[in-house]
Amino acid sequence: IMKRLLLILILTFSFQALTQADDIRDLELEGISVGDSLLDHFSLSEIKRFDDYDDLPSNMKFRIATTTKKNFDKMKMYDAMTFYYKPEDKDFIIYAIGGNLFCKNNECKKLYKEIKNDFLNNYKGIESIHKHPDDKSDKSIVTIYTIEINEGSILILYNNMSKNVKWVDDVSVEISRSEVDEWIQNNWGLGLE
Numbered sequence: 001i002m003k004r005l006l007l008i009l010i011l012t013f014s015f016q017a018l019t020q021a022d023d024i025r026d027l028e029l030e031g032i033s034v035g036d037s038l039l040d041h042f043s044l045s046e047i048k049r050f051d052d053y054d055d056l057p058s059n060m061k062f063r064i065a066t067t068t069k070k071n072f073d074k075m076k077m078y079d080a081m082t083f084y085y086k087p088e089d090k091d092f093i094i095y096a097i098g099g100n101l102f103c104k105n106n107e108c109k110k111l112y113k114e115i116k117n118d119f120l121n122n123y124k125g126i127e128s129i130h131k132h133p134d135d136k137s138d139k140s141i142v143t144i145y146t147i148e149i150n151e152g153s154i155l156i157l158y159n160n161m162s163k164n165v166k167w168v169d170d171v172s173v174e175i176s177r178s179e180v181d182e183w184i185q186n187n188w189g190l191g192l193e
Helices: 002-018 044-048 105-120 178-185
Strands: 063-068 080-085 096-102 126-131 141-149 152-160 170-177
Touching: 105 141, 105 152, 105 170, 152 178, 170 178
Parallel strands: none
Antiparallel strands: 063 080, 080 096, 096 170, 126 141, 141 152, 152 170
């Protein structure tokens, strides 16, 4: 419990710095910003070892790649990170970035509220609650706090997963350019079903 309390305090102070930004490129997670090259932070061989979602339906305008703290010890705050970049881009420019913290239900709920409240000091957003699309039983719930910022958005998410799925509860912060937001809203570039 003490270790998680320390993590919450570190995250709270980190997000206070995040909340001073006026532009999407001014925000960073683990020292990485939208607009950076992944090559500034990872070697090409590390990037090639990232997990990807290439097998999921999309028009592949963006590659979604993830890595975990278990694989790369460069991560100090997050348990996993996700990056969006264009597959043909040899510079691996980041269009969206996300950091995930895996936690238990009550711990996640508290962490989500603390992160959201830190952002509320400087930004107004909209909270929404949905059934998680990857849980066919409709028992997993995702709470999303969305903040629109110049050239993109910040999402704070709390995934409360049911026992019917293999995934665990987590809280995440995602920073993305408008181009990625539009692509996702357009069913990953596939249009309406």
